Amino acid sequence: MSNQPPSTENPTAELTTYFHAPLNLSMRVPTAWNGQLLEQGGLRLLAPPHPLTGYRASMDVVQGAPDGETVAWMEDFFVQVGQRQAETYLGYHIVEEERYALSSGAQVCARWYGWHELETGRTYAQVQALVWIDAERLLLINGATLDVLAERDLPLFRAFLRGLRVIA
Amino acid sequence: MFIPSSVTHHFSEHTLLSLELPSGWLLLKGSPGTALYGQRLSSDEPTSRGGEATSPRLALKTFLLRTDDPHAFQRLSEQVLEVPGQSVERLSSEACEVDFQPGRTTWYARTDAQGHHLLHMQTCFQVGRVVGSMTALGPFDQRETLQPLFEQVRASLRYIPRRRSSADV
Numbered sequence: 001m002s003n004q005p006p007s008t009e010n011p012t013a014e015l016t017t018y019f020h021a022p023l024n025l026s027m028r029v030p031t032a033w034n035g036q037l038l039e040q041g042g043l044r045l046l047a048p049p050h051p052l053t054g055y056r057a058s059m060d061v062v063q064g065a066p067d068g069e070t071v072a073w074m075e076d077f078f079v080q081v082g083q084r085q086a087e088t089y090l091g092y093h094i095v096e097e098e099r100y101a102l103s104s105g106a107q108v109c110a111r112w113y114g115w116h117e118l119e120t121g122r123t124y125a126q127v128q129a130l131v132w133i134d135a136e137r138l139l140l141i142n143g144a145t146l147d148v149l150a151e152r153d154l155p156l157f158r159a160f161l162r163g164l165r166v167i168a
Numbered sequence: 169m170f171i172p173s174s175v176t177h178h179f180s181e182h183t184l185l186s187l188e189l190p191s192g193w194l195l196l197k198g199s200p201g202t203a204l205y206g207q208r209l210s211s212d213e214p215t216s217r218g219g220e221a222t223s224p225r226l227a228l229k230t231f232l233l234r235t236d237d238p239h240a241f242q243r244l245s246e247q248v249l250e251v252p253g254q255s256v257e258r259l260s261s262e263a264c265e266v267d268f269q270p271g272r273t274t275w276y277a278r279t280d281a282q283g284h285h286l287l288h289m290q291t292c293f294q295v296g297r298v299v300g301s302m303t304a305l306g307p308f309d310q311r312e313t314l315q316p317l318f319e320q321v322r323a324s325l326r327y328i329p330r331r332r333s334s335a336d337v
Contacts (some may be wrong), residue, residue: 015268017267019329019330020235021330071170098171099169100172101171103175103177103188107170108170110202149276164178165179165326166177167328
C-alpha cells in the first residue's frame, strides 16, 4: 500500500488496499494488477497479460463534474448511456443492473453487460458504474474483460466497486 | 431506489484510519493520534447511572515508529493494559490481518472500578512504520453480539497514507 498506483509487490495475495490521492478514493484492488495515471487524476488498473492471448483486463476510474445537480439526473443519464450502448454494440445484452449506496454515502448505478466485437472476434464481459459523490463529483468506472475470463475477473470488479470509499 | 448501506463510513484525520460502523455510532472525541467512537446516549441514560461506562466504545490509535522494526505491533500486543482497581483476565489471543497487514487480537474479561463486567478486545497492527491499535469495550453479557460486531469493525479498518492535518503535525 502506498501513494503510488499498485504494482505486483505481493503476487500471492489476492487483494490489497490502495489510496488514490488525486481522487481521494480508497479501493480494494488485485495485488497482481498494475496502475497507470490518467488525465485529470484518473486511474487505469491493468491485469497481467493473459498467458495465451496476451489480453489485459482493465478497470478505468475517471472523475468529472455532473451536468445535473441531483442523483435523479445521474439515474436518467445512466439509462441514456445504456440505450446508446444497446444501439451501438453488437450482441449487447444486460446481465444485471444495480443501484446501491456505499458506506461513505456515495450512490452507485452499475450495469453488468456483454457484447461482441466483430473486428477482433472477441466477446467482452463488462461493468459500467456511475458513482454520485456530490453535485460536483461524479465517477465513471469501466471494467472490461473477455467473456472467457469473466469467472476470474468479474468477482474482482465487484469487490472493487463494493469496496470503494470516498475519503473526503 | 438505491439499496442503503448497512454500515456508515468514518475517517479520522487524527488517526488516518478509515472504518465502517453500524448506524447510530459516531465520533465522540478526537485528538492527535486518537479517535474515540461510540453510540449516542439517550437523555434517559445518564452517565451517573453508568450509561457511559457500559455503553460499547471503540478507541483507535496510530503512531509513527522511529525505527524500521517490522514486529513492533507484537510487542505492543503483549502489554496487558493494567489499570489500578480493575481486574483483567486474558481469554484468548490470535493472529489476524488488518488492512491485509499482520496484526494480533487479544480478548479480555475486565471488571472496572465500579464493578461493571466488560468484554475487551485489543487489536494491534502495523502498516509499514505506522503502528495502530483498536480497543473495543462493552458489557460482557452482550458478548454474543459485541464479538462479531467488533470483528466486523476490525475487518473494515484501512490506513489511509495521506498527510495528517496541520493540527496533528
